[in-house]
Amino acid sequence: MQTSTRDRIVVAAARLLQRQGYVGTGVKQIAQEARATLGSVYHFFPGGKEAVAVAAIEHSGREFAALLATALDSRPDPAEAVDACARLLAEELRASGWIDGCPVTAAALETLGTDSEIQRACAAALHDWERLVADKLLRGGFPADTAGELATTVISTLEGAEVTAQVRRAEEPLLAAGRQLARLLRSYEIAPAEAR
Amino acid sequence: MQTSTRDRIVVAAARLLQRQGYVGTGVKQIAQEARATLGSVYHFFPGGKEAVAVAAIEHSGREFAALLATALDSRPDPAEAVDACARLLAEELRASGWIDGCPVTAAALETLGTDSEIQRACAAALHDWERLVADKLLRGGFPADTAGELATTVISTLEGAEVTAQVRRAEEPLLAAGRQLARLLRSYEIAPAEAR
DNA sequence: CGGTCTCTAAAACGAACGCTCTATCCAGAG
DNA sequence: CTCTGGATAGAGCGTTCGTTTTAGAGACCG
Numbered sequence: 001m002q003t004s005t006r007d008r009i010v011v012a013a014a015r016l017l018q019r020q021g022y023v024g025t026g027v028k029q030i031a032q033e034a035r036a037t038l039g040s041v042y043h044f045f046p047g048g049k050e051a052v053a054v055a056a057i058e059h060s061g062r063e064f065a066a067l068l069a070t071a072l073d074s075r076p077d078p079a080e081a082v083d084a085c086a087r088l089l090a091e092e093l094r095a096s097g098w099i100d101g102c103p104v105t106a107a108a109l110e111t112l113g114t115d116s117e118i119q120r121a122c123a124a125a126l127h128d129w130e131r132l133v134a135d136k137l138l139r140g141g142f143p144a145d146t147a148g149e150l151a152t153t154v155i156s157t158l159e160g161a162e163v164t165a166q167v168r169r170a171e172e173p174l175l176a177a178g179r180q181l182a183r184l185l186r187s188y189e190i191a192p193a194e195a196r
Numbered sequence: 197m198q199t200s201t202r203d204r205i206v207v208a209a210a211r212l213l214q215r216q217g218y219v220g221t222g223v224k225q226i227a228q229e230a231r232a233t234l235g236s237v238y239h240f241f242p243g244g245k246e247a248v249a250v251a252a253i254e255h256s257g258r259e260f261a262a263l264l265a266t267a268l269d270s271r272p273d274p275a276e277a278v279d280a281c282a283r284l285l286a287e288e289l290r291a292s293g294w295i296d297g298c299p300v301t302a303a304a305l306e307t308l309g310t311d312s313e314i315q316r317a318c319a320a321a322l323h324d325w326e327r328l329v330a331d332k333l334l335r336g337g338f339p340a341d342t343a344g345e346l347a348t349t350v351i352s353t354l355e356g357a358e359v360t361a362q363v364r365r366a367e368e369p370l371l372a373a374g375r376q377l378a379r380l381l382r383s384y385e386i387a388p389a390e391a392r
Numbered sequence: 393c394g395g396t397c398t399c400t401a402a403a404a405c406g407a408a409c410g411c412t413c414t415a416t417c418c419a420g421a422g
Numbered sequence: 423c424t425c426t427g428g429a430t431a432g433a434g435c436g437t438t439c440g441t442t443t444t445a446g447a448g449a450c451c452g
Contacts, residue, residue, distance in 0.1 A: 005399080005400085019308070019309055020219075020306065020309065021217060021219065021305060021306045023216075023217065023219040023220040023306075024219040024306055026438080026439065026440080027439085027440060027441080028438090028439085028440085036400085037399095037400055037401050037402075038400095038401085038402075038440095038441090039399080039400055039401055039402075039443095040399070040400060040401085042440095042441075042442080043398085043399060043400080044399090048440070048441070049440065049441090098308065099308050099309050101305065101308070105301075105305060105359060106302075106305040106306065108359070108362075108363050109217065109297065109301060109302040109305065109359065109362070110216065110217045110219075110220055110302060110306075112215070112294065112295050112297070112362055112363075113215055113216065113295050119363065122363055123363050123364060126360060126363055126364070149372045149375070149376070150376065152360065152368070152369050152372050152373075153353070153357070153369075153372050153373050153376040155356075155360065156353060156356035156357040156359070156360045156369055156372075156373055157349070157352060157353040157356055157357075157373070158356065159355075159356035159359060159360065160351075160352035160353055160354065160355035160356025160357065160358075160359070161348075161349070161352040161353075161356065162356075163301060163304070163305065163352070163355060163356070164322060164348065164351065164352045164355065166304075166305070166308055167304050167308075167315065167318055167319050167322055168319060168322070172348070173348050173349075173352055176345045176348050176349050176352075177348075177349050177352055177353070179345070180345070180346065180349040180380060183380065183383060184376055184379065184380045184383070187379060187380070187383045201429080201430085222408075222409065222410080223409085223410060223411080224408090224409085224410090232430085233430060233431050233432070234410095234411085234431080234432070235413095235429080235430055235431055235432070236429070236430060236431085238410095238411070238412080239428080239429065239430080240429090244410070244411070245410065245411090
């Protein structure tokens with residue numbers, strides 16, 4: 001077999017969670033989409049649905065982090081790099097028919113009241129992404145304190161713009177967010193040669 | 197009876213939708229929370245669960261619009277006004293124990309694949325909020341085209357920052373977003389006296 | 393070959409889901 | 423008073439949920 005059953009379950013769960021959220025996704029549906037059986041799911045994930053979701057979110061988190069890192073490294077200037085991220089997100093979102101948004105937002109919002117492991121996984125993914133942006137800003141010469149606050153805002157804005165773009169079924173919100181974020185970063189007027 | 201049964205159903209549904217999303221909220225739970233019975237719910241909303249959700253989202257949309265308008269009008273300067281919005285959201289979010297976030301995001305994300313009336317209601321609410329911000333910017337002297345793009349970005353950023361704040365259980369993301377949005381608006385250096 | 397272990401397969405459980413249905417209540421019109 | 427129609431009440435429909443359970447398939451070691 002090409003890919004292991006366990007991996008197929010994680011990948012299928014990740015996509016379904018991204019599209020329908022945690023409550024909206026059934027275990028049987030995950031098994032079917034992964035071309036596995038219910039028994040296999042509970043064999044690999046004795047923790048049940050929640051354990052599958054945690055693994056799926058961690059998978060999505062790593063996947064998105066890799067995409068983010070690629071986009072950020074595509075331009076040396078942080079402002080241009082952030083704008084490139086927004087444009088890449090817009091492109092992928094439209095290609096998916098506006099349904100493949102942020103892989104953790106939907107699951108995170110649904111499980112806020114219930115102190116589950118899912119929240120912890122979502123928070124970890126978010127923190128990971130912010131760290132990638134903060135590193136880019138630091139390498140671009142931003143001071144440490146403003147880099148942290150800016151990274152938080154960049155991720156928040158991209159997150160919100162993605163949701164807005166999905167609801168509106170248009171790329172505009174993401175493109176606008178990219179342009180405005182780039183303008184915001186440039187307003188700090190960091191000397192580009194200051195990179196360590 | 198003080199408040200009508202119908203109103204109690206809408207209000208209860210709005211709060212439950214905000215906290216648990218559409219799929220996570222049951223019709224029986226709505227009835228119980230509203231101190232109504234299942235029969236009453238289906239009497240006032242023959243369209244079933246979806247009809248209740250649409251009414252609840254429209255209610256939440258109007259409620260949030262009023263809150264937004266108040267915060268925006270509290271300061272004459274658009275930059276300060278947007279920052280005030282972020283601080284108000286942070287305060288309310290913390291007061292609710294980080295569970296009462298944006299009233300439409302959760303429901304919107306869950307129903308993206310299904311072309312239901314719920315999406316339309318969410319999109320209408322978002323558009324309404326953006327219009328409020330855009331009006332404020334226009335009154336502050338911003339040119340029409342940049343006011344529109346900025347309003348979209350402001351709402352997106354607040355939306356994303358609210359989600360981040362909920363997941364992190366901290367006000368920081370919202371406060372940072374407010375500060376950075378204010379800085380972004382000030383970067384346009386609009387003459388404050390230009391307001392008509 | 394027998395024995396063992398991982399993995400797959402599917403039936404079945406109680407609980408909860410959205411919704412329909414009938415019965416009852418009760419204010420106001422005649 | 424009776425009659426009527428909006429509002430309330432809740433039992434029960436079929437379905438799906440997450441999970442458990444039992445049985446079998448296939449590979450590996452002695």
